[in-house]
Amino acid sequence: TQSTRPQRMLAAVQKNATRGDPRSVVKAIDQFCRQKEWAMNVGDEKGCILDSVVSEVNPATVLELGTYCGYSTVRIASLLPPHAKLITLEFNPDNAVIARQVIAWAGLEDKIQLVEGASGDWIPKMKEEFGVKTFDLVFLDHWKDRYLPDTKLMEECGLLRKGSILLADNVICPGTPDYLEYVRNSPRYKSQYFKSHLEYTKVEDGLEKSVFLG
Numbered sequence: 175t176q177s178t179r180p181q182r183m184l185a186a187v188q189k190n191a192t193r194g195d196p197r198s199v200v201k202a203i204d205q206f207c208r209q210k211e212w213a214m215n216v217g218d219e220k221g222c223i224l225d226s227v228v229s230e231v232n233p234a235t236v237l238e239l240g241t242y243c244g245y246s247t248v249r250i251a252s253l254l255p256p257h258a259k260l261i262t263l264e265f266n267p268d269n270a271v272i273a274r275q276v277i278a279w280a281g282l283e284d285k286i287q288l289v290e291g292a293s294g295d296w297i298p299k300m301k302e303e304f305g306v307k308t309f310d311l312v313f314l315d316h317w318k319d320r321y322l323p324d325t326k327l328m329e330e331c332g333l334l335r336k337g338s339i340l341l342a343d344n345v346i347c348p349g350t351p352d353y354l355e356y357v358r359n360s361p362r363y364k365s366q367y368f369k370s371h372l373e374y375t376k377v378e379d380g381l382e383k384s385v386f387l388g
């Protein structure tokens with residue numbers, strides 16, 4: 175039977191990356207996507223911007239919306255301080271199966287909690303289910319038309335505090351126009367655009383970093 179692209183990506187990790195070495199996992203996926211098959215990971219160019227924001231924020235609690243195969247999950251978690259926690263939401267069970275194995279290969283199970291389910295269902299349950307008060311950093315990389323409703327939901331559920339950082343992928347390509355308009359015009363956010371390129375291509379894309387002002 176035919177394999178899927180996530181399955182082939184996992185095979186590339188298991189073949190080319192060193193167990194317990196997150197950076198080698200990131201490198202193996204980027205190599206696979208450049209040389210074999212494009213896939214919608216944040217990628218190495220935008221990944222460097224992601225790394226610099228994570229290092230600057232040095233978050234104790236991180237929420238990722240849209241795990242896919244776990245590339246950005248591993249990339250973020252590899253930079254977290256010892257007791258920090260990353261919760262990542264993924265509602266496609268086939269993706270979750272792959273992501274769990276990528277996370278395990280990187281040896282980051284202790285820092286990452288992959289929750290199978292939809293952001294809209296789980297955001298309201300974060301506090302009671304995971305004992306989370308607020309998130310220091312949220313990485314948005316799921317369906318692009320869900321960035322805005324989920325941001326409003328996080329506000330309503332009190333998951334953002336003064337200084338919480340939202341970092342959104344793909345604000346140009348495929349684009350998240352309603353989200354951009356909101357974070358750039360709302361008095362409750364201070365936003366900054368990091369110009370880059372769509373993963374593994376020369377097409378323009380970028381990350382939007384928005385600080386919640388409370």
Ligand SMILES: CNc1ncnc2c1ncn2[C@@H]1O[C@H](/C=C/CNC(=O)c2cc(-c3ccc(F)cc3)cc(O)c2O)[C@H](F)[C@H]1O
Nearest residue numbers: 214240242263264265266291292293315316317320347348
């Ligand atoms: C809605 N709530 C969700 N809750 C939990 N998991 C979710 C939810 N929604 C999706 N997922 C989960 O999050 C992932 C979805 C990622 C979507 N990403 C993209 O579409 C995306 C697309 C491009 C792209 C650009 C140009 C082009 F020509 C073709 C593609 C580039 C990118 O970097 C992207 O991130 C996963 F698949 C889905 O199950």
Ligand SMILES: [Mg+2]
Nearest residue numbers: 216315343344
């Ligand atoms: Mg993306």
